[in-house]
Each structure stands twice: as C-alpha cells, then as structure tokens.
Amino acid sequence: MTDSPPVLIRDARLVDPASGREQRGHLAVANGVIVEMGAGIDPVAVPDGARVVDANGRVLAPGLVDMRAFVGEPGAEYRETLASAGRAAAAGGVTTVVCMPETDPPVDDPAVVDFLIRRARDTAAVRMLPAAALTKGLHGAEMTEIGLLMEAGAVFFTDGTRALTDPLVMRRALTYARDFGALIVQHVEEPRLAGGVMNEGELASRLGLPGIPREAETLMLERDLRLVRLTRGRYHAAMISCADSVEIVRGAKKAGLPVTCGVSINSLALNENDIGPYRTFLKLSPPLRHEDDRTAVVAALAEGVIDVIVSDHDPQDVETKRRPFAEAANGAIGLETMLAVGLRLVHAGEIGLVPLLRAMSTRPADILGLPQGRLEVGAPADLILFDPDEPFVLDPGKLQSICKNTPFDEARLQGVVHLTTVAGRIVHEIAG
Numbered sequence: 133m134t135d136s137p138p139v140l141i142r143d144a145r146l147v148d149p150a151s152g153r154e155q156r157g158h159l160a161v162a163n164g165v166i167v168e169m170g171a172g173i174d175p176v177a178v179p180d181g182a183r184v185v186d187a188n189g190r191v192l193a194p195g196l197v198d199m200r201a202f203v204g205e206p207g208a209e210y211r212e213t214l215a216s217a218g219r220a221a222a223a224g225g226v227t228t229v230v231c232m233p234e235t236d237p238p239v240d241d242p243a244v245v246d247f248l249i250r251r252a253r254d255t256a257a258v259r260m261l262p263a264a265a266l267t268k269g270l271h272g273a274e275m276t277e278i279g280l281l282m283e284a285g286a287v288f289f290t291d292g293t294r295a296l297t298d299p300l301v302m303r304r305a306l307t308y309a310r311d312f313g314a315l316i317v318q319h320v321e322e323p324r325l326a327g328g329v330m331n332e333g334e335l336a337s338r339l340g341l342p343g344i345p346r347e348a349e350t351l352m353l354e355r356d357l358r359l360v361r362l363t364r365g366r367y368h369a370a371m372i373s374c375a376d377s378v379e380i381v382r383g384a385k386k387a388g389l390p391v392t393c394g395v396s397i398n399s400l401a402l403n404e405n406d407i408g409p410y411r412t413f414l415k416l417s418p419p420l421r422h423e424d425d426r427t428a429v430v431a432a433l434a435e436g437v438i439d440v441i442v443s444d445h446d447p448q449d450v451e452t453k454r455r456p457f458a459e460a461a462n463g464a465i466g467l468e469t470m471l472a473v474g475l476r477l478v479h480a481g482e483i484g485l486v487p488l489l490r491a492m493s494t495r496p497a498d499i500l501g502l503p504q505g506r507l508e509v510g511a512p513a514d515l516i517l518f519d520p521d522e523p524f525v526l527d528p529g530k531l532q533s534i535c536k537n538t539p540f541d542e543a544r545l546q547g548v549v550h551l552t553t554v555a556g557r558i559v560h561e562i563a564g
Contacts, residue, residue, distance in 0.1 A: 136557035137181050138162040140173075144187035144517065148507035149194065149490035159192060161513040164555035169509060183558070187517055190550060193489050194505050195227025195258075195514035197496040199317075199394060200370060201445035201467060202292070203229070203260070205251065206244075207236025211447040212534050214248075217467060218256030220532035222560035224468035225516035225549040226443070227258050228497070228504055233265040234292040240265035240276045242284035249285050257559040258552075259514070261287045261500070266305055266316065272296050278308050287500050290317035290370065293417060293446075293462070295352055297323065302356065306365030315499070317368045320352045320377070321418060329458050331404045331419045339410070341458060344419050346374040353377055357384045360391060368499065369393035371444060373418040375428035382437045392499055393437075395429050396444040397470045398539060400477060402426070406539070412453050412460035414539045416444070427482075433491055434483045440496045441488075443470040447535035465533045469540055472547035475520050479546060485520065517551035524548055 139161040146169060147154050157171040160182075198221070204211040214231075221229050231248065233239035239248065245262050252260035264286035268274045278289060289309065296302050296318060309316050325348035330336050332343025353369055357380065360367045372381065372393050384391045398416055403423045407414045414420060432438045446463030453460050466473075474492065477483045497505030504514050526543050528536040552560035 136164065136555065137183055139183045139185060139553065139556060141185045141187050141192055141517065143189060144192035145189055146507060147191050147193045147486065147489060149486050150494045150506035150508070152486050154486070156189070161553070161556040164513055166507070166509055166511050166513050169507065185517070185551060190517050190519045192507070192515060192517050194493040194507055194511070195516050195552065195554065196225050196471060196492045197228040197500070197502065197505055198226045198443050198445070198467065198470065199230045199440055199496045199500070200442035201229050201231060202234060202447065202463070203231040204447070205235065206247070210534070211449060213255070214252045214260055215255040216532060216534050217445070218258050218260065220465070220467040222257045222552045223532050223549060225471045225518060225552055226467055227514035227516070227552060227554050228261065228502065229258060229467070230261045230263050230287055230500070232292040233263050233290065234270060238265050238270050239263065239286070240268050240270070242280050245281055245284040245286050258554050263288050263290050263317070265289070266291045266296060267301065270294055272298055272301065275301065275305055275308065278312050278314050282312055282314055288315040288317050288368070291319070293319050295319045295321050295323060299355060299359065303359050303363060306359055306363040306367065310363055310365040315366045315368055317370050318352070318356055320349050320356065320369045320372065322348045322352045325351065329415060330407060331421045333404070333422060335404050346376055346421070349374060349418060350376045350380060353380050357389065357391060360384070360389050361387070364390060366390045371396045371399065371418060371442065372438065373399045373421050373429065374425040378428050378432040378437055385437065392439040394440040394442045395433060395438050397441055397466055397473050398444065398464060399426065400430055400433065400441065401473045402539060410457040412455065412457055413464055413537050413541065415457060415460050415462055416464060417462040430477060430482050434487055439491065439499065441470070441474060441491045443467050447533055448537045449535055453537050464537055464539045465531070465535060468531050468533065469526065469538060469545070471518065471549065472545040473540060475547040476545070478520065513553055513556035515551070515553045516549055518547055518549045520547050522546060522548040
C-alpha cells in the first residue's frame with residue numbers, strides 16, 4: 133500500500149460496529165490510520181494537502197472483511213485475477229479479502245503463499261490475504277505444513293469447497309492447529325450425501341431435480357464439533373445454511389468450544405423458490421434452502437450465533453453456467469454486491485445496520501486477528517462511505533468481476549458505496 137495524503141471526511145454518520153456507537157460527525161485520516169473522529173473536529177483545521185470529502189450524512193463505517201472468495205490467480209485468470217477481484221471488492225466496500233486455496237497450483241506450499249502476497253501487493257486495490265490448503269493437493273489425505281505456511285503469511289487453513297471427510301486427518305489437523313494457534317475452516321458438507329443439485333424437498337421433486345438433504349451439512353458439522361471437543365483446536369464452519377445447523381453451533385458455543393461459523397450472503401437473502409425456472413446462477417453450495425431455514429439463519433445472525441457473513445465469491449464463465457441446471461457448475465459472484473444485498477435485510481427489518489456491519493467487518497477481523505473492522509482512533513483507515521437508502525438496478529455488465537454470474541441480475545437494490553479507502557488511500561470513489 134502506497135503512502136496517501138491526509139483525508140478529512142466531513143458530516144458523516146459514523147457507525148462503529150465494534151462498539152455499537154453511532155453519531156454524526158467528522159473523521160480525519162493521516163499516515164494510513166484514523167487520527168481523530170467525532171462531532172468536535174473542526175472541519176477548518178485540516179492539515180496542509182489534505183483531501184476533504186463531504187459525506188452529506190452518508191454512513192461511514194469500517195471496510196468489509198470477506199473471509200471467503202475464490203480468485204483464479206494463479207491458474208484460472210480467465211475467471212478472476214487479483215486485480216479484477218480487487219476492483220470488484222473496492223466497488224462493493226470490501227477492503228480485505230481472503231482468497232481460497234483452490235488455484236493451480238493449489239496454495240499448499242510457502243512459495244505459493246509468498247507469490248500471492250507479493251502479487252496482490254503489486255496489483256490489487258485492496259488487501260488480499262491467502263488461505264492455505266489444509267491437505268496437500270487438496271486431496272484430503274496428507275496435512276500441509278501448517279507452521280511453515282503460517283510463517284509465510286497464510287491466515288487460515290481450508291480445502292475450500294472440498295470437505296475434509298477423513299476424521300483421523302481432521303483430528304490431527306485440529307491438534308496441530310491448536311499447537312500453532314491456527315484456524316481450521318471447513319466446508320461443512322458430506323459429499324457422499326450431497327449428490328443432488330438443490331435443496332431436498334417438495335420443490336426439488338416438482339422440478340425433477342435430485343436433492344441435497346440438510347443432513348449432508350449437519351452430520352459433517354456434528355462430527356467436526358465432537359473432534360473440536362476432543363482436541364480443543366480452533367474451528368470455523370465456513371457456511372451454515374439451515375435451522376438444524378444453527379442449533380448445533382449454539383450448543384457448541386454454550387459448551388465453551390472454540391467454534392465460530394459463517395453464512396453466505398446468498399443464504400440470507402434468497403431461498404430455494406428463487407431458483408424459479410432452473411436459474412443456474414442460483415446453483416450454489418450449500419444449496420439455497422427452504423424459507424424457514426433462511427429466516428432461522430437470519431435470526432441466528434442477529435442473535436450472534438452466526439459470526440460472519442461471506443460473499444462466497446465464485447466466478448464461473450458462460451461455458452460452465454449456460455447448461456442444464458443439473459450440469460451447471462456451482463457458484464456466484466458476490467464481492468461487489470454483498471453489502472447492498474445485506475442491506476435488504478436491514479430495510480426489511482430483519483436485522484439492524486450495526487449487527488449487519490459487525491458480521492461483515494468486526495467479527496471476521498477478530499477471528500483473523502486483524503486490527504481492521506473498527507472505527508476508532510488508531511485503527512487502520514480501511515473505510516467505506518455509503519448511502520444505505522440510495523436505490524439502483526444491478527447491471528451485470530457494469531460489475532468489475534471478469535465473470536458476470538450474479539444471482540441478482542437486474543435486481544432492485546439499495547446501498548451505493550461512494551468511497552472506499554485502504555490504509556487511507558482512496559481505491560474507489562463516486563463523485564457527488
């Protein structure tokens with residue numbers, strides 16, 4: 133990140149999700165950090181050369197931290213690059229992105245971690261952090277070198293969209309992770325039960341599509357949490373999607389286990405009915421569930437049982453999506469739309485703005501051990517200025533990602549990001 137001139141943002145609605153504080157005021161940035169904030173800042177007393185931004189009452193909050201995004205570099209640059217993902221993230225208010233290890237070669241060697249860190253520093257507009265593979269080659273059989281990968285800069289360990297099915301390997305991984313203070317992130321889906329293409333139920337039967345039962349998720353989750361109880365290793369369920377999983381996580385937290393979990397923005401905003409006439413852009417993993425499950429995960433998010441919201445950004449090209457539903461690839465892009473889609477829940481009265489932002493910034497930063505995700509003096513100036521009420525119609529052609537497989541094509545949304553800064557450097561701006 134290059135040095136940036138001082139910035140004064142005037143007349144903003146300052147929202148700190150870490151403390152829950154909200155106030156109208158100003159915020160000053162210098163040397164990449166927040167140096168002063170509040171109603172008492174004299175907007176005239178600006179350091180020489182400072183950039184002045186008039187917020188006009190818009191929300192100023194910490195930049196979002198996305199713990200789950202696929203970026204094709206290296207090996208699948210035709211789907212996404214660090215540079216294109218960085219532009220999409222900046223436009224959506226995401227200032228820190230954790231990149232999944234399912235690249236070619238996979239991120240299972242310290243040299244690949246080092247390459248990604250250097251490449252992101254040179255080309256990406258936002259902070260890009262590599263997650264390392266949990267097993268060599270992502271094959272689920274032999275653990276990677278957790279200590280060396282952490283030393284190289286990996287922020288956690290996961291096999292991405294591949295669940296680690298071998299309980300002995302998972303036990304060993306959790307034990308080693310405990311000793312290194314590392315975090316294990318699991319895609320909670322038993323593949324031998326997840327042979328379908330959408331949520332199992334009446335709708336799947338009517339559409340003539342094979343279903344994926346909730347038990348594909350809950351069985352894997354329950355097994356893993358018993359191993360967490362055995363090892364006391366740090367564990368994060370990447371995405372849960374149903375009411376039964378909420379109860380399992382709630383019980384684990386009550387028992388004091390070192391467990392956290394996330395939810396995809398798609399599972400919060402959509403349900404199986406949105407698939408409609410076999411819309412392949414809504415073929416996802418985990419699949420979109422019944423409306424009862426959607427409302428359960430939204431309630432769990434508001435309660436704090438679910439810790440973080442992820443974009444589950446997964447670019448797919450036309451060749452893998454313009455197919456019959458059963459043959460199409462899983463995945464949807466989400467970096468640029470995560471905030472606006474999340475604000476649907478706020479406008480519907482399902483969750484407050486502060487809890488939403490906490491799950492998108494403060495909690496993921498805390499889980500990853502990062503100083504971001506808070507609006508306070510001394511914190512990194514990773515900031516977003518947005519109007520939560522400003523409407524727009526999503527035009528996929530204007531999205532920054534290389535692939536355009538969004539579930540929200542032509543959706544009416546609210547929440548335009550006007551300014552994004554990373555370490556005080558403006559990386560996205562809309563005039564006015």
